[in-house]
Amino acid sequence: MQNPKRRPLVLASTAVLTTATLALVGACSSAGGTGGGGSTGSATTFTWWDPYPQHDASSDWEARVQQCGEDAGVTIQRTAYDTTALTNQALLSAQEGTSPDVILLDNPAVSTLADTGMLSTTEELGLDTSDVDENLLAAGVVDGAEYGIPIGANTLALYYNAEILDDAGVDPASITDWASLTAALASVTDAGHKGITFAGIGTEEGSFQFLPWFWGAGADLTQLDSPEAVEALELWTGWLDAGYAPNSVIQNSQNTTWEEFLTGDFAFVENGTWQVNSAAEAGFETGVIQLPAKDGGVAPAPTGGEFIVAPVQSDEGRYETTREIVECMTTPEGFVETANTFAYYVPPTAAGQEQLLAEKPELETWVEAVRSAKGRTSDNLGTDYPKISEALWTAVQNALSGAATPQEALATAQADAASATS
Amino acid sequence: MTSTRPWWKTGLGVVFTALMLFPVYWMVNVSLTRTGDLRSDPPHWFPWEPTFEGYEAVFAQQFPALGTSLLVGLGCVVLTVLIAAPAGYAIALLNLRGRRTLNFLLLVAQMIPAVVMAMGFYAIYVRLGLLNTVGGLIVADSTIAVPFGVLLYTAFMSGIPRELLQAARVDGAGTWRTFVSIVLPVSRNSTVTVALFAFLWAWSDFIFASTLNRNGSLIPITLGIYNYIGNNTTQWNAIMATAVVASVPAAVLLVLAQRYVAAGVTAGAVKD
């Protein structure tokens, strides 16, 4: 039957597969030995977690991390997680007592981890944070204690498609407040193009993108249903109803928004520092303006970017080396290098910023934006912020999808946030 | 089983398959699309201006991950069969007491959400020192397939004619001998089916890999994809290219194995 004929074929294919597997795995372990380090001998190993899986074992970032380790006299074992998994992994490991020595953590999560008592303060580590800009450091301050140092900050601004604006006769410099922005959108759509795109997705990204408008109207996160907040949300729903923004914003992540912008159909996109290179390479001319506040001026935008934090270790002797590693990453030169690696994280110190501007004067707009930016967990919101944020993005989703009016949506959000944070 | 049907059946079959696989075609389409065209409205049916940067990235970076996934998949297959086959034998043919409870427990085992399993495993592995090892991941992934495997084997083995077993016993074979020389060979199709399910489930697992096996040198392909998912930016054509490249060997395996899967998954479950 089948057996006599099939057998050799199946056996052969199994043999080929097995050999292929072993070959591939063998090839990798011999070539990719850098990450694991494998340096036996006297150097101890320090563990480092960060949310940059796109920078793998052969990247410049890895090399830099290893260098800091070598300078401190140890080998660093680096593991990269995607940013959504990092907080939970950190919690799991803290529970088991296997925390890493250094974590690079998205800034809103710092207060969450700090609250569990698993992070050491900068004071305990002996770090000097006097140079770091206040507005950037504030995200990691809980009850007066500082729990980490930002390695750089990025924030949001309004990119525009210069060709479309020319075609519609809109001067970007004239966009200084909400009224002029909406008028510009009207002109652009009249000229046959699409207006603006942004991210209203039901995750932290959605809140992140809504906050400049929220704060720009003068609203405060402790009062989600204030008239100012309603105005901000009505701005977005107004755009959607008028056709200035596409329906997909309800589902868009920031990355998707950028992809939409790159098609060349949209006049404006709200996006961040990290797209500067991509903007330069786009198939059309682009420019950047600050996000306008409701009545003029620059809207405070939320800060993105990671903090470098040091979890508590049972062996306190390790702190000395940890401090050296952190210091290695936070020199002005170190900040500038980080800025270049991560598509323009703006250094959090004045010295670092000047050095960056010396190298890249075109980043002036972004440095300005970061200086006016605000940490999401500042104002001592700390661990309350995630709950408020969740209520906020739910309200945005409900309003944009038409399930509730902005007023109703925000009223519900305030009720939810209040009960969750009480 | 009758005569070869006319071409219309083949034609209809092709249409159905094409409909079913349309999303897969779309995946290939996206993998060849330039980032600037990804969101064009109206969407491109065909990548008119293709880019191969996704595939270039995959070929440069992902082969070790592919190898690891293969290794984990095959290891999972071996482990699953090793545990499930004897258990199926015990339940179906050896009249294990409490087998109804055991069957029910196996169902319950499959009800536990994956996230719960992964978090529990983390705690266990930390204590056993199995974190970040391929072996640990193999064991974790097998939990997806083992209960189902036992179910399958039980269903099939209970249909094995008793005469075969009694003949063996008359010949003086003990339980073990009967298992190895009679039951296993006869259950070959079930073994292939269980192997197939175990492999596919292990191949596409993400949650266990993410929680238990993040570190460095040997990560499976589902994690390798995250190379292309940055903090705020995502390289979609590379992600889709990874999926395409990862699917090819498994698809080949599928075509080879389907012959065996066809027959014998549930023999004996149909009684009249």
Next chain:
Amino acid sequence: MTSLPTAVGTHESTSGAAGTTPAAPGGPRRRRGPSTSQWAAVGFAAPLLVYLVLFYAYPLWRNVDLSLHDYTIRAFVQGNAEFVGLDNFADVFASSTFPTAAWNTAVFTVVSIVFQFAIGLGLAVFFRSSFRLSGVLRALFLVPWLLPLIVSSSTWAWMLNSDNGIVNSVLGAFGVEQINWLTSPDTALLAVTIANIWLGIPFNLVILYSGLQNIPGDVYEAASLDGAGAWRQFRSITLPLLRPVSAITILLGLIYTLKVVDVIWIMTTGGPGDASTTFAVWSYREAFGTGQPDFSPAAAVGNILILVALVFGFLHLQLQRRQEAS
């Protein structure tokens, strides 16, 4: 063309069951003393038993523990959570999300299973008699399974995008207005259900197809000789004979569908608002979807899910018992 032992097995067991004494539970005639064969049985089942205890019991216990205490993340890390009994469950039931999630779970599960099963069965019947390329085509149907869920879910999200998705593009060509599949509260659940059905068809196809293979062809030949048409044959032969296989397929399908998180999460994150939130998604969102992990409510919802699945498991047990009695 199928492997003979299978066909033999089916036939033989038909006559065999009548002839020999199967090892029925409580059967009066046993060849060997219970102890020896029982030890052998336990020996063979031992790896499974150890495996079950080690790897399933512990996570399950941990989940129950999480749901009975108040695990703030501080307590999670430091291990000193307060025991709150059933408070978490009470909070879950009282929450505004509960009715929506319950409804969505019911709709999502029932619709998914009905369509997955129906389409899987239809395809299985279609493929039953082999034709040119049938083997290859059937294997190709399993390809969706190969894809990591992030890829297949993302692909569906692309295709169903309101503005630049291919589905709307095609519908638009037929004059249908733009449907906001993923962003409208009216259609979000439908969209994720469609994607889930697509993902579930291969499983149903494989199992049902092999179930069909075990129905001997002569039964069908006899029926068509008697003048029964295709539909009649399907209703009177296929369906009844396939009942045990169908039962287990549906039960497993139910258990797996209840657990589905990735598809919904990647496509809509349970949104907009709560429009496509099921229990599984709710549990995931509580634990991992926000900046402040809420493990205890998440575990409570997870346990509710397991309880629901248990109920269906019991139902299946009853069904089986009744079937064996008849």
